[in-house]
Amino acid sequence: MAELRLARRSSFLPLTGLMCVLLLVFVSVASASRDVVSENNETWRGPAGETRGDSHNQTNSTAHKKAFPVLSFNYEHVRKPFEISLWILLALLMKLGFHIIPGVQNIVPESCLLIGVGLLVGGIIKAIGEEAPVLDTKLFFLYLLPPIILDAGYFLPIRPFTENMGTILVFAVVGTLWNTFFIGGMIYGVCRIEGGQLASVDPLSCLLFGTIVSAVDPVAVLAVFEEIHINELLHILVFGESLLNDAVTVVLYHLFEEFTHAGTVTVVDAILGVVCFFVVSLGGILVGAIYGILGAFTSRFTSHTRVIEPLFVFLYSYMAYLSAEVFHLSGIMSLIACGVVMRPYVEANVSHKSYTTIKYFLKMWSSVSETLIFIFLGVSTVAGPHAWNWTFVIVTVVLCLVSRVLGVIGLTYIINKFRIVKLTKKDQFIVAYGGLRGAIAFSLGFLLTNSEMKNMFLTAIITVIFFTVIVQGMTIRPLVDLLAVKKKKESKRSINEEIHTQFLDHLLTGIEDICGHYGHHHWKDKLNRFNKAYVKKWLIAGERSTEPQLISFYNKMEMKQAMMLVESGSTAQLPTIVSSVSMQNIKPRGPARQRAIPSISKSREQEIRKILRANLQKTRQRLRSYSRHDLMIDPFEDNVSEVRFRRQRVEMERRMSHYLTVPANRQETPPVRKVCFESEHKVYTYDDSKSPRGWTAEPDPSPPDAVSLLNESSQRANQSSEHRAKHNDELRAKVPDEKEEQDQLKLSRCLSDPGPNKEEDLS
Amino acid sequence: YDTFMTVSCHSYVDTSISLEQIENLHKRFQRLSDNEETISRKHLDSIPSLDNNPIKKQIIEAFFDKRNQHQDEVGSCEEIGFEQFLMVMSHFRPPSLKTTEEEKEAMRKEKLRFLFNMHDTGNDGTITLVEYRKVVEELLSKSGDIGQEAAKAIADAAMLEVASTNVPHMDPDDFYEGITFEHFEQILKGLEMETRMYIRFLDVETPTLRCGKSTS
Numbered sequence: 001m002a003e004l005r006l007a008r009r010s011s012f013l014p015l016t017g018l019m020c021v022l023l024l025v026f027v028s029v030a031s032a033s034r035d036v037v038s039e040n041n042e043t044w045r046g047p048a049g050e051t052r053g054d055s056h057n058q059t060n061s062t063a064h065k066k067a068f069p070v071l072s073f074n075y076e077h078v079r080k081p082f083e084i085s086l087w088i089l090l091a092l093l094m095k096l097g098f099h100i101i102p103g104v105q106n107i108v109p110e111s112c113l114l115i116g117v118g119l120l121v122g123g124i125i126k127a128i129g130e131e132a133p134v135l136d137t138k139l140f141f142l143y144l145l146p147p148i149i150l151d152a153g154y155f156l157p158i159r160p161f162t163e164n165m166g167t168i169l170v171f172a173v174v175g176t177l178w179n180t181f182f183i184g185g186m187i188y189g190v191c192r193i194e195g196g197q198l199a200s201v202d203p204l205s206c207l208l209f210g211t212i213v214s215a216v217d218p219v220a221v222l223a224v225f226e227e228i229h230i231n232e233l234l235h236i237l238v239f240g241e242s243l244l245n246d247a248v249t250v251v252l253y254h255l256f257e258e259f260t261h262a263g264t265v266t267v268v269d270a271i272l273g274v275v276c277f278f279v280v281s282l283g284g285i286l287v288g289a290i291y292g293i294l295g296a297f298t299s300r301f302t303s304h305t306r307v308i309e310p311l312f313v314f315l316y317s318y319m320a321y322l323s324a325e326v327f328h329l330s331g332i333m334s335l336i337a338c339g340v341v342m343r344p345y346v347e348a349n350v351s352h353k354s355y356t357t358i359k360y361f362l363k364m365w366s367s368v369s370e371t372l373i374f375i376f377l378g379v380s381t382v383a384g385p386h387a388w389n390w391t392f393v394i395v396t397v398v399l400c401l402v403s404r405v406l407g408v409i410g411l412t413y414i415i416n417k418f419r420i421v422k423l424t425k426k427d428q429f430i431v432a433y434g435g436l437r438g439a440i441a442f443s444l445g446f447l448l449t450n451s452e453m454k455n456m457f458l459t460a461i462i463t464v465i466f467f468t469v470i471v472q473g474m475t476i477r478p479l480v481d482l483l484a485v486k487k488k489k490e491s492k493r494s495i496n497e498e499i500h501t502q503f504l505d506h507l508l509t510g511i512e513d514i515c516g517h518y519g520h521h522h523w524k525d526k527l528n529r530f531n532k533a534y535v536k537k538w539l540i541a542g543e544r545s546t547e548p549q550l551i552s553f554y555n556k557m558e559m560k561q562a563m564m565l566v567e568s569g570s571t572a573q574l575p576t577i578v579s580s581v582s583m584q585n586i587k588p589r590g591p592a593r594q595r596a597i598p599s600i601s602k603s604r605e606q607e608i609r610k611i612l613r614a615n616l617q618k619t620r621q622r623l624r625s626y627s628r629h630d631l632m633i634d635p636f637e638d639n640v641s642e643v644r645f646r647r648q649r650v651e652m653e654r655r656m657s658h659y660l661t662v663p664a665n666r667q668e669t670p671p672v673r674k675v676c677f678e679s680e681h682k683v684y685t686y687d688d689s690k691s692p693r694g695w696t697a698e699p700d701p702s703p704p705d706a707v708s709l710l711n712e713s714s715q716r717a718n719q720s721s722e723h724r725a726k727h728n729d730e731l732r733a734k735v736p737d738e739k740e741e742q743d744q745l746k747l748s749r750c751l752s753d754p755g756p757n758k759e760e761d762l763s
Numbered sequence: 764y765d766t767f768m769t770v771s772c773h774s775y776v777d778t779s780i781s782l783e784q785i786e787n788l789h790k791r792f793q794r795l796s797d798n799e800e801t802i803s804r805k806h807l808d809s810i811p812s813l814d815n816n817p818i819k820k821q822i823i824e825a826f827f828d829k830r831n832q833h834q835d836e837v838g839s840c841e842e843i844g845f846e847q848f849l850m851v852m853s854h855f856r857p858p859s860l861k862t863t864e865e866e867k868e869a870m871r872k873e874k875l876r877f878l879f880n881m882h883d884t885g886n887d888g889t890i891t892l893v894e895y896r897k898v899v900e901e902l903l904s905k906s907g908d909i910g911q912e913a914a915k916a917i918a919d920a921a922m923l924e925v926a927s928t929n930v931p932h933m934d935p936d937d938f939y940e941g942i943t944f945e946h947f948e949q950i951l952k953g954l955e956m957e958t959r960m961y962i963r964f965l966d967v968e969t970p971t972l973r974c975g976k977s978t979s
Contacts, residue, residue, distance in 0.1 A: 420958070420961060420963070421858075489953060494924055494950070495920050495921045496924055496951065499898070499902065500951055501954070502902060504959060506816055506818050506902070507878075508960070508961075508962065509816060511822070511855055511962055513812040514813070514822075515788065516791050516794070517963075519962065550899075550903060550917060551903070551913055554913075554916070
């Protein structure tokens with residue numbers, strides 16, 4: 001233990017040193033980026049000055065003949081992209097640094113650290129005398145926010161979201177309205193009472209301010225809630241609210257902004273406001289849904305150009321966002337709708353690699369965006385013009401807290417009358433405490449045009465943001481532990497749970513039908529049937545359109561297991577088996593122990609086979625890499641490595657037989673043991689029977705599809721087994737009766753295997 | 764009216780269903796049974812919207828299963844009266860704010876037992892591989908021509924999972940007879956049945972009928 005501590009301490013110093021160096025570099029670049037074209041002789045602004053000097057020199061020196069410049073310096077040429085990249089790079093290095101420094105991660109959420117870094121950088125820039133870059137509203141709304149929302153929307157857990165939709169809507173709409181009017185009204189009252197500097201604040205401005213400061217921010221909520229792993233219900237409640245209140249915020253913001261210019265409010269305006277709300281939210285969802293369907297339809301045809309599949313997802317979603325913003329509809333809701341609509345169909349259509357790409361790109365972009373947003377928030381705080389008014393700020397912060405708590409308690413009281421699973425006091429506390437404000441509030445505040453109040457408002461907004469993110473963000477984790485709030489259950493979805501979830505759906509629908517009650521389940525069932533009958537046919541390519549959900553789930557799980565095995569197997573460290581139960585313990589004993597071959601669809605099979613083959617190939621190549629180009633193979637060396645390799649493969653197959661459902665039964669008849677590996681150069685014909693011959697490279701005329709068993713061809717007439725059966729016949733003749741050898745290499749499934757057909761190797 | 768109250772009071776388990784709900788259910792019962800005293804399988808069969816349900820047979824069977832009447836009998840009836848109908852429906856009541864932890868546990872057990880009985884068609888207290896295969900097959904029956912093989916594979920995988928979770932170490936020669944109720948409970952622990960298996964219109968605010976066990 002002591003050594004560990006010593007080791008930590010010794011690594012701590014160089015790390016902090018590294019961080020300081022990074023900070024300094026960050027600052028100098030930041031200041032360089034603020035450089036305006038002006039004559040300036042300060043030496044540390046060297047690079048920029050030099051380039052100007054250079055170009056000046058060059059224009060002046062056309063008269064004289066200069067020597068050809070072997071090395072020249074032209075910074076202006078790449079300036080913009082260079083600076084952007086450097087900003088992003090340094091921001092991410094900061095983020096990296098936080099994870100390396102031990103201990104910090106558990107106390108302070110990352111968002112706080114990033115804001116801190118931003119503050120530091122901003123402070124240093126200001127100290128130097130430079131003007132710090134501010135969070136540009138356009139940059140924020142058009143480039144930084146969409147990736148985060150798309151990531152959230154695409155991976156939104158649909159089931160809990162729809163189950164709690166009523167609650168979420170009530171919190172989002174009614175809750176935000178309550179917050180706005182309460183805060184706006186009280187602030188106005190306070191201003192009236194205070195007088196002095198605040199006397200000039202008019203009610204509409206206060207309401208506008210209330211709108212900006214009352215909306216729960218999805219970025220901040222995500223950043224903090226991701227780390228505390230709270231249970232699904234609470235997570236979806238707070239997060240769903242933060243997403244759906246965008247519509248309310250947009251409407252109210254535009255409404256009040258219009259009114260402050262107009263001066264007076266009439267009843268008609270209020271009614272129009274309500275209508276506008278419906279238009280904004282439903283319109284946004286409609287736009288998103290349209291783009292989602294387009295995206296799903298496009299993905300149906302991408303089977304030949306797999307590489308650009310992820311791009312379609314990203315571009316259609318981004319277009320949905322931008323299109324909604326054109327009409328002043330709710331861009332966030334449009335983005336969410338697009339992701340939600342598109343996802344099931346796209347996932348059924350795209351290849352596995354594209355799915356992984358989409359997932360990781362979304363996560364990557366949202367991570368970068370989040371980091372940049374928080375750093376910029378810190379920098380902008382230092383930079384922006386501030387008008388600090390103690391009363392105003394303190395009252396705002398207090399009011400935000402109070403109104404949030406009151407709102408949640410009041411609304412929960414009403415909601416619980418309609419909910420089956422009621423929200424307990426603990427739940428209410430977390431929902432109230434989790435109402436964080438973030439960068440959206442800041443950006444909206446920045447957009448304000450009324451400059452006299454703007455600075456004061458902005459200061460107050462920033463204070464609220466800091467308070468919620470830092471204070472509430474830091475303390476929520478210990479509070480969650482203290483209150484023993486239920487955490488997210490980590491267990492992965494099992495096939496039994498999936499079977500029973502579906503079973504339950506049908507059961508409850510049936511009971512509802514018997515009672516003659518058209519409830520929740522009835523309509524859900526109708527929607528599912530409509531989806532299956534019409535929509536899926538149009539949007540999903542090929543045979544996948546008729547695949548029932550249970551089968552897709554099962555296939556997905558098989559794939560995951562295979563990948564897991566492959567990943568663990570390739571490091572040559574085979575995992576310990578969790579349980580020694582295998583299929584033979586389940587199956588009833590008896591003479592007719594036929595192998596049940598899962599009829600996973602052909603393409604799936606190909607994918608799994610490819611993955612397994614690639615791994616086996618890797619292992620094999622690793623063993624034989626020294627001799628890849630040799631034609632003369634040392635037989636002794638070869639035997640040893642081959643044996644080792646074979647043993648490893650056996651182990652892997654044994655593992656596979658536990659996880660994949662094809663049982664490792666003892667076969668009645670010895671299967672055809674023909675494994676064919678196609679490395680880039682040679683095709684090995686690995687034939688047990690012919691050991692001495694087996695090592696030489698023997699090009700195989702037609703690599704076989706699979707190791708097939710005798711039963712297989714009879715049971716799977718619909719697969720292209722005729723080809724295989726023929727091949728089997730000729731191969732079977734070669735295989736001698738080496739029972740022991742066969743038992744060892746129990747290649748009992750047709751998945752783990754061999755040479756690809758050239759045509760199949762597409763995806 | 765009074766007869767219903769007395770009838771319900773003689774129920775085996777406390778049915779915390781309100782009077783209004785019982786009345787609604789009785790009306791429905793009357794309509795299903797063509798105003799007779801009992802209903803049989805064909806009455807339930809004739810409900811049109813049930814035709815789309817893949818597990819229609821199992822659901823109907825559950826109504827006539829004596830094990831769901833909580834009277835320690837096995838087998839199935841030919842016809843059931845309103846009391847039995849109500850008893851089956853009571854399995855689908857949701858927990859309220861006032862339900863204690865033990866009551867929630869008991870409710871969960873009761874609901875899981877209902878599901879278990881639906882799967883265990885052989886009445887022997889365990890779900891064998893054959894029975895489980897049938898369950899999955901039925902689930903997939905309305906989803907097009909998938910074939911027996913896929914259902915078998917899924918059922919086998921599920922069974923394997925149950926076995927490996929509950930009995931982690933078995934010799935190659937051991938045989939896992941079937942899923943017992945304890946194993947069933949264990950494997951579905953994560954689903955929190957008491958909050959999922961309910962019908963909304965049985966939602967109760969005021970439990971007006973709390974009857975104890977009948978002594979007769």
